[in-house]
Amino acid sequence: MSELKVVVIGGVAAGPKAAARAKRCNPNAQVTLVEKGEWISYGGCGLPYFVGATVKELNDLMTTSWEAVRTPEFMKATKDIDTLLGWEATKIDRTQKTVEIVNVGTKEVRNLPYDKLVLATGADNFKPPIDNIDAQGVFTMKTPKDAVDMQEYIKTEGVEKAIVIGAGLIGMETAEAYANWGIDVTVIEMQPWIFPQMLDEEMALVFQNYLESEDLNFVLDTKVEKILVDNEGKVTGVQTNKGNFEAQMVLVSAGVRPSVKLAQEAGLEVDKAIIVNEYLQTSDPDIYAGGDCVMCTNIVSGERIFAPMGSTANKHGRIIGNNVTGAQDKFPGVLGTSVVKMFDWSAGKVGISEKDALRLGYDVVTCVVPGPDITHFMPGKKLIMTRLMADRKTGKILGVQIVGPGKVDKRIDTMAAAMSFGVTAEQLSNIDLAYAPPFSSAMDNLIVAANVLKNTIDGKAHSIRFQEAQTKLHDDNVLFLDLRTAHERAQKALPADHQMHIPIEELRARAHELPKDKEIVVFCILSTRGFEGQLILNQAGYDNVSFIQGGIQFWPFK
Amino acid sequence: MSELKVVVIGGVAAGPKAAARAKRCNPNAQVTLVEKGEWISYGGCGLPYFVGATVKELNDLMTTSWEAVRTPEFMKATKDIDTLLGWEATKIDRTQKTVEIVNVGTKEVRNLPYDKLVLATGADNFKPPIDNIDAQGVFTMKTPKDAVDMQEYIKTEGVEKAIVIGAGLIGMETAEAYANWGIDVTVIEMQPWIFPQMLDEEMALVFQNYLESEDLNFVLDTKVEKILVDNEGKVTGVQTNKGNFEAQMVLVSAGVRPSVKLAQEAGLEVDKAIIVNEYLQTSDPDIYAGGDCVMCTNIVSGERIFAPMGSTANKHGRIIGNNVTGAQDKFPGVLGTSVVKMFDWSAGKVGISEKDALRLGYDVVTCVVPGPDITHFMPGKKLIMTRLMADRKTGKILGVQIVGPGKVDKRIDTMAAAMSFGVTAEQLSNIDLAYAPPFSSAMDNLIVAANVLKNTIDGKAHSIRFQEAQTKLHDDNVLFLDLRTAHERAQKALPADHQMHIPIEELRARAHELPKDKEIVVFCILSTRGFEGQLILNQAGYDNVSFIQGGIQFWPFK
Numbered sequence A, B: 001m002s003e004l005k006v007v008v009i010g011g012v013a014a015g016p017k018a019a020a021r022a023k024r025c026n027p028n029a030q031v032t033l034v035e036k037g038e039w040i041s042y043g044g045c046g047l048p049y050f051v052g053a054t055v056k057e058l059n060d061l062m063t064t065s066w067e068a069v070r071t072p073e074f075m076k077a078t079k080d081i082d083t084l085l086g087w088e089a090t091k092i093d094r095t096q097k098t099v100e101i102v103n104v105g106t107k108e109v110r111n112l113p114y115d116k117l118v119l120a121t122g123a124d125n126f127k128p129p130i131d132n133i134d135a136q137g138v139f140t141m142k143t144p145k146d147a148v149d150m151q152e153y154i155k156t157e158g159v160e161k162a163i164v165i166g167a168g169l170i171g172m173e174t175a176e177a178y179a180n181w182g183i184d185v186t187v188i189e190m191q192p193w194i195f196p197q198m199l200d201e202e203m204a205l206v207f208q209n210y211l212e213s214e215d216l217n218f219v220l221d222t223k224v225e226k227i228l229v230d231n232e233g234k235v236t237g238v239q240t241n242k243g244n245f246e247a248q249m250v251l252v253s254a255g256v257r258p259s260v261k262l263a264q265e266a267g268l269e270v271d272k273a274i275i276v277n278e279y280l281q282t283s284d285p286d287i288y289a290g291g292d293c294v295m296c297t298n299i300v301s302g303e304r305i306f307a308p309m310g311s312t313a314n315k316h317g318r319i320i321g322n323n324v325t326g327a328q329d330k331f332p333g334v335l336g337t338s339v340v341k342m343f344d345w346s347a348g349k350v351g352i353s354e355k356d357a358l359r360l361g362y363d364v365v366t367c368v369v370p371g372p373d374i375t376h377f378m379p380g381k382k383l384i385m386t387r388l389m390a391d392r393k394t395g396k397i398l399g400v401q402i403v404g405p406g407k408v409d410k411r412i413d414t415m416a417a418a419m420s421f422g423v424t425a426e427q428l429s430n431i432d433l434a435y436a437p438p439f440s441s442a443m444d445n446l447i448v449a450a451n452v453l454k455n456t457i458d459g460k461a462h463s464i465r466f467q468e469a470q471t472k473l474h475d476d477n478v479l480f481l482d483l484r485t486a487h488e489r490a491q492k493a494l495p496a497d498h499q500m501h502i503p504i505e506e507l508r509a510r511a512h513e514l515p516k517d518k519e520i521v522v523f524c525i526l527s528t529r530g531f532e533g534q535l536i537l538n539q540a541g542y543d544n545v546s547f548i549q550g551g552i553q554f555w556p557f558k
Helices: A014-025 A044-051 A072-079 A144-157 A169-180 A201-213 A261-265 A310-324 A354-359 A408-419 A445-457 A466-472 A486-491 A504-513 A528-539 B014-025 B044-051 B072-079 B144-157 B169-180 B201-213 B261-265 B310-324 B354-359 B408-419 B445-457 B466-472 B486-491 B504-513 B528-539
Strands: A005-009 A030-035 A082-085 A087-093 A098-103 A109-113 A116-119 A123-125 A161-165 A184-188 A217-219 A224-229 A235-240 A243-246 A249-252 A256-258 A287-289 A338-342 A345-351 A364-372 A383-391 A397-404 A478-482 A499-501 A519-523 A545-548 B005-009 B030-035 B082-085 B087-093 B098-103 B109-113 B116-119 B123-125 B161-165 B184-188 B217-219 B224-229 B235-240 B243-246 B249-252 B256-258 B287-289 B338-342 B345-351 B364-372 B383-391 B397-404 B478-482 B499-501 B519-523 B545-548
Touching: A005 A014, A014 A030, A014 A072, A014 A116, A014 A310, A030 A087, A044 A144, A044 A169, A072 A082, A072 B504, A072 B528, A087 A109, A087 A261, A116 A310, A144 A249, A161 A169, A161 A235, A169 A184, A169 A249, A169 A338, A201 A217, A201 A338, A201 A345, A201 A383, A201 A397, A201 A466, A235 A249, A287 A310, A310 B445, A338 A408, A345 A408, A354 A364, A354 A383, A354 A397, A364 A445, A383 A408, A383 A445, A397 A408, A408 A445, A408 B408, A445 B310, A466 A519, A504 A528, A504 B072, A519 A528, A528 A545, B005 B014, B014 B030, B014 B072, B014 B116, B014 B310, B030 B087, B044 B144, B044 B169, B072 B082, B087 B109, B087 B261, B116 B310, B144 B249, B161 B169, B161 B235, B169 B184, B169 B249, B169 B338, B201 B217, B201 B338, B201 B345, B201 B383, B201 B397, B201 B466, B235 B249, B287 B310, B338 B408, B345 B408, B354 B364, B354 B383, B354 B397, B364 B445, B383 B408, B383 B445, B397 B408, B408 B445, B466 B519, B504 B528, B519 B528, B528 B545
Parallel strands: A005 A030, A005 A116, A030 A082, A116 A287, A161 A184, A161 A249, A184 A217, A478 A499, A478 A519, A519 A545, B005 B030, B005 B116, B030 B082, B116 B287, B161 B184, B161 B249, B184 B217, B478 B499, B478 B519, B519 B545
Antiparallel strands: A087 A098, A098 A109, A123 A256, A224 A235, A235 A243, A338 A345, A345 A397, A364 A383, A383 A397, B087 B098, B098 B109, B123 B256, B224 B235, B235 B243, B338 B345, B345 B397, B364 B383, B383 B397
8 A cells, every 4th residue: 555654652642643633634545543541632721720620520621622532433424534542653664654553551562564653752850869759649740540549639638738849830729729728839940930831020029919818829939859758658748958847748740841762762863862953853864853852943042942842842743744745844842831720829931031131142121010911990900910022132022921819811921922023122013903991901910010110121121029128118318208198108118227208290390308328219000100209209300210120919928 | 401302292092101101211301291181191091991880990090000190290200201181282383383272271371392292183083074062961972071970970870771882892891881780782783793893793693692692682783873862861762763762861983083284284294193103203303193183004904094092092192202212123014902791701803804805805714713722621611713814815914813712812812923024824724722621722712713624625515604594594405504413403403394314423334324415514513523424425526515604603693
């Protein structure tokens, strides 16, 4: 037979997508999907929601929208794809163009011939090499079985305290799932702040401040040295460089590592993950790779990064399905987009971190702009705090991070679209975003943030960050000027040693009351008045004036 | 004095913004804001929400985020702007560079000298020239007074039936406000479908179908000829070319007309509205204009359009404030973005209508893709129906329209950002949108829609619209093939004369059961299986096969 033979290794996201798409593009192709586990096409990102009982049935993660389970029979009947479950690919013979697969149970070995091979081998949880990492009560979160085991353990063991190692996306989502069961959760993170891949320090501080109000505990900048167990080998806690912490359950969520053994042994080019070109071809043009096992180009920085994400895996699958059947579609890269919901808040980002921007040599400028997510006169409005980062020279937006109780995801997606095209602050400020009072303000948060950023780039706005403002609180050379109303002032205080109160409406008339020999830091709730106040003082002859970026609404320090 | 004199005519949105920005850019400028009404900077788009008692206090529409009312005193104290309320600008002397203003009450006349003049005169409601248009109980919606009067009338007159003339944004939002009071509302529209500026026919049909389930009544393709009144001159209903309709209250919401008299009499270039260049200068370079009184460039079509919107007015104000003080900022144009919430549904659009696309000579291709707005296994998911329209030759997206109970506004803003850069279906399909189960699917609705559109452009997907499917329901040459499960089939029927039922899982095996001499229209709920079914049948040798675009979830016909 001369029909195109496509073999796909890996059945979670990129693999089944590539297989299905290849069949759609070339109905005569012989497509075989090989998966070592028991399931294909499960919604892995939904597992924390199953653990937390938000999703009631595990089956819901495995079904189509019409509740069909994607069994091998289903895949054959509807898509004419041969699916081998419980078979692991062990070797690629690139000369013969065959792949060796072994049955996980029977150890039977087969060799599958291919014309085009697709590697969608995904990633595995990283397990730090510490004592007792496999003790009873220590879990990782990867497969449906992990989620079922975890939930069962919670139900039967009467877990009161849990520790989550790693404050990344999966760890934190699972921490919330544990909290849903009334468990007292402590998150231990090696980096100095939470969500270190997603948030820069000031945004992480604000989010952490909220999460602590929801009774999550955080131990940061801390290394877990050992899992502690009792005589029966059951976990009792963890030992860290900052002391011991008790727990009846531990989640190890210290990141994932791409599964690249098969590719490496076949001599394909591998960095941290498999290297592919824009057509998603590996260094062997007949072997494609996609999903969590490959490196992606970061569109903002141009750098090659490892950024595993279910959404990317699905895109990869489609492009690979097209290309193995003759197309020449290109994958443009990723923006490092992520979003997370924790209790009643959300956080998200697009682009690169400040640390990366500085490393890459950008002249970094940032602004932090809180504001209601719909127009302020409508009921149901909630705040979000938007932080934009740009290159001062070009005005190009390098990163956006947003946190708060309001609608974060909407602005994150809007920025993902804009940053796909290298949007500048100037361009962002004029995008024709939709306005209706139930959904937004006449000037959406993103437009306002872009304007504040332009004011900063142009040298009109002089602001300092929370962290910097905090270092000045007890400085005798710094006067904090509160521009709020008396009513607002009574509600929330800033613990600065030297402060004055002049409501914004009185500032023009009373500017002369301020000392000329002090640094002045003005502040209000959301920093709208802060900027106005700085301008008024500049006009009145005060040069050493700044305002607190973002006001004190989200002031993250006690 | 040699300080820059800036006079701004119009105090709602663009005007105050321009005035405030001019002062921020040049603190020494003398800025005068002239407004003929009683208020400045009110949230005009919030008026329907005040009428419907969603917004409880009218004052909320007039205040800053810290609840300060923007009085002339406030404007002077905080912004050093001179505000003249109750003064109307009546004449511009472009040679002398003065503007004549008349006090609305005392008729006092003054002449204000200017270096730069800003026209932000806004738009007025269009009142059709029909009998009794000013009768008691006939309202328009423009000023806070209109809203107060309307609410008072509802409360005191015991209104049971109301008629809204015009199914555009303001009319429909106000129709919902009336319905909030338990009033039986009938909307009469001259065009054949609702929201004729925002939606194309199929989307309007689907939205109308929902709104009728919320007990709104529609009389379309109908012209109001006369307002009917009783002996005391109070409204009793309307007379149309399709009969009379009873009501105790009528809202005339037949669109707005830009206020261009002042500009016209000064000899400035005016089309439908004032013509400005990209710097928002009129044909006199010392006179700028912005907001609802100017023409804007449509970024998609390149045409000059009249698209009044509060969000645009605010952008205009800022740019004008910059430019009158020496900058050279450009306004890139608009995308015709709009969004509306009606009861539990929303609708929105970006770009041009299909009618305009055809008029402009595009080879139009569309797709309609319904789907849950978050991943299907999460509780709280709601459907949205996305319709993309592109130019077949280039793949460039010309328009997007979305309706449904789910999160429409998020996708509208995302598309506004993408379409600002001329996004193609190919580019859209690869945007790194954020994925987390509480917010989206691994493949967001927009990504799926882009893929479906690409399949259509590539000739893989053959679909027909609701309207076309409806014309075939009783055609003896057409067989409708239902691909749903038996359970789904029992829940909702399609009233086609000739139909067969083969669940998608059985179709490959049973394709031979279908007649070769009929046109086949396959369908399911959301059209995922529809496309799959079409491909299976094509492979089985059936060529005259299409699927119903969007499935029958939102089938709009009875």
